[in-house]
Amino acid sequence: MRDPFPTAGSPPLPPAPFRLGWEEWLALPGLGLPALKAKVDTGARTSALHAFDIEPFGPANAPRVRFAVHPIPGREDVVIPCSARILDRREVVSSNGEMEYRYVIGSELAMGPRRWPVEITLTDRAQMAYRMLIGRQALGDDMIVSPQESFCQPLLDYSAYHSAQRLMEAAPPRSLRVAVLSREDGAYSTKRLVAEGEARGHVVEVLDTTRLYMAIDALSPQVYYDGAKLPRFDAVIPRIGVSVTAYGAAILRQFEAMGTLTLNPAEGIVASRDKLMAHQVLARHRLPMPVTAFANSPKDTDNLIELTGGAPLVVKLLESTQGKGVVLAETRKAAQSVISAFRGLRANFLVQEFVKEAAGEDIRALVIGGKVVAAMRRRAAPGEFRSNLHLGGSAHTVKLKKAERDLALRAARAFRLGLAGVDMLRGDDGPKILEVNSSPGLEGIEEATGNNLAALVFEEIEHRVRPHPARRRKES
Ligand code: ADP
Ligand code: MG
Numbered sequence: 001m002r003d004p005f006p007t008a009g010s011p012p013l014p015p016a017p018f019r020l021g022w023e024e025w026l027a028l029p030g031l032g033l034p035a036l037k038a039k040v041d042t043g044a045r046t047s048a049l050h051a052f053d054i055e056p057f058g059p060a061n062a063p064r065v066r067f068a069v070h071p072i073p074g075r076e077d078v079v080i081p082c083s084a085r086i087l088d089r090r091e092v093v094s095s096n097g098e099m100e101y102r103y104v105i106g107s108e109l110a111m112g113p114r115r116w117p118v119e120i121t122l123t124d125r126a127q128m129a130y131r132m133l134i135g136r137q138a139l140g141d142d143m144i145v146s147p148q149e150s151f152c153q154p155l156l157d158y159s160a161y162h163s164a165q166r167l168m169e170a171a172p173p174r175s176l177r178v179a180v181l182s183r184e185d186g187a188y189s190t191k192r193l194v195a196e197g198e199a200r201g202h203v204v205e206v207l208d209t210t211r212l213y214m215a216i217d218a219l220s221p222q223v224y225y226d227g228a229k230l231p232r233f234d235a236v237i238p239r240i241g242v243s244v245t246a247y248g249a250a251i252l253r254q255f256e257a258m259g260t261l262t263l264n265p266a267e268g269i270v271a272s273r274d275k276l277m278a279h280q281v282l283a284r285h286r287l288p289m290p291v292t293a294f295a296n297s298p299k300d301t302d303n304l305i306e307l308t309g310g311a312p313l314v315v316k317l318l319e320s321t322q323g324k325g326v327v328l329a330e331t332r333k334a335a336q337s338v339i340s341a342f343r344g345l346r347a348n349f350l351v352q353e354f355v356k357e358a359a360g361e362d363i364r365a366l367v368i369g370g371k372v373v374a375a376m377r378r379r380a381a382p383g384e385f386r387s388n389l390h391l392g393g394s395a396h397t398v399k400l401k402k403a404e405r406d407l408a409l410r411a412a413r414a415f416r417l418g419l420a421g422v423d424m425l426r427g428d429d430g431p432k433i434l435e436v437n438s439s440p441g442l443e444g445i446e447e448a449t450g451n452n453l454a455a456l457v458f459e460e461i462e463h464r465v466r467p468h469p470a471r472r473r474k475e476s
Pocket of ligand 1 (some may be wrong): 013256314322323325352354355358385386387423434
């Protein structure tokens with residue numbers, strides 16, 4: 001076709017060809033692989049990457065594949081986890097003549113001054129000296145392969161895999177498979193976690209705790225769901241309801257045994273749920289709390305009242321949540337009748353000093369990964385001393401004092417919780433811990449502070465499951 005806009009002067013020089021030897025160094029930046037030694041093989045059509053643990057995941061309309069690569073030959077200890085969109089699944093004849101069904105992914109290939117998109121098939125065969133094979137399909141029209149030469153393009157080396165910092169810079173955000181253990185997939189917090197996780201490129205599934213079951217086996221612990229073995233999850237966010245704490249904790253321990261990160265460990269959930277145990281843990285860590293007493297025998301009722309400083313005092317069912325099992329006894333007589341009523345029902349409860357100066361207000365500090373990321377002040381409805389939002393309390397922003405922030409962090413740490421809601425009362429002599437919640441709701445506090453707290457939950461998970469750098473070894 002004739003150029004409709006001919007330019008004056010001589011025609012431009014054809015661009016110099018891009019030369020490749022039979023072996024070259026390259027990087028696959030989109031997969032977080034900063035240096036690979038590749039064999040250029042024009043006898044092969046498609047390019048291939050040697051990967052293992054190849055596993056498809058994600059929704060059917062946007063399927064993805066996860067896999068791992070040993071980028072350095074002979075260094076099985078260096079493992080880079082990768083993930084990518086699946087472009088296709090194709091039959092490929094491998095170099096040994098066998099037919100294989102392989103996933104095809106797209107990635108950018110970087111070599112010397114150039115970057116260009118290529119299709120790569122994933123194959124899990126015996127380890128080869130070259131982790132990548134460049135087939136003719138990946139070569140552009142202006143590329144020339146000289147099979148007699150090697151390394152026509154600049155050399156790279158494997159040192160990028162030795163530094164955590166450089167690895168983090170090289171690694172694209174990796175797609176994680178995350179489970180939210182919850183029985184309520186319609187709840188605000190669950191929906192927010194799913195939406196935020198997906199927005200960050202992760203695959204997030206809500207699993208109903210009570211529908212999970214397990215085979216307890218020392219060598220290969222597994223968790224099953226609706227008749228099928230669950231795939232490996234990178235992380236679990238437990239949002240276990242109070243009614244299923246014991247079973248939920250058992251499921252979590254199973255995930256822990258399988259090497260899955262549990263944002264909150266089973267032990268911390270169990271200890272924080274049981275108000276009595278929680279107070280004992282707090283006391284052991286010398287964290288301030290209202291004077292609290294507990295007894296089993298009816299004969300001790302009067303002593304209990306004395307121990308906590310007499311009426312008015314607060315009586316709490318050990319399993320109370322949302323303020324439902326918390327009673328204020330204003331007089332000694334009222335305290336005696338509440339205590340004997342609870343005993344008659346064989347309910348477990350504790351008796352606590354009433355922190356009057358808190359004046360129907362408590363403070364909720366949200367701790368994620370060792371940082372206080374948000375805080376709110378909750379005010380009880382008129383005529384009510386319990387500030388729970390479920391009982392009509394209202395949420396307001398609050399700036400925490402240093403002593404309050406420190407106390408919240410120490411409380412979350414005492415239970416080893418990666419995500420915790422720490423409730424405190426403002427007493428005359430400083431903050432006092434009321435309780436530590438291992439499934440804190442996000443609705444009230446996201447609304448009160450206007451912060452995207454679900455995103456911070458995923459930041460913490462991403463931080464904790466990132467790839468680890470290779471230990472340096474003497475190189476020959
Ligand atoms: P729940 O787990 O049911 O929420 P809490 O121990 O958190 O039980 O108590 C509910 C609410 O009652 C608290 O948020 C606080 O406003 C009020 N409250 C609880 N204990 C005391 C106390 N010792 N002194 C003053 N107010 C209290
Ligand atoms: Mg509470």
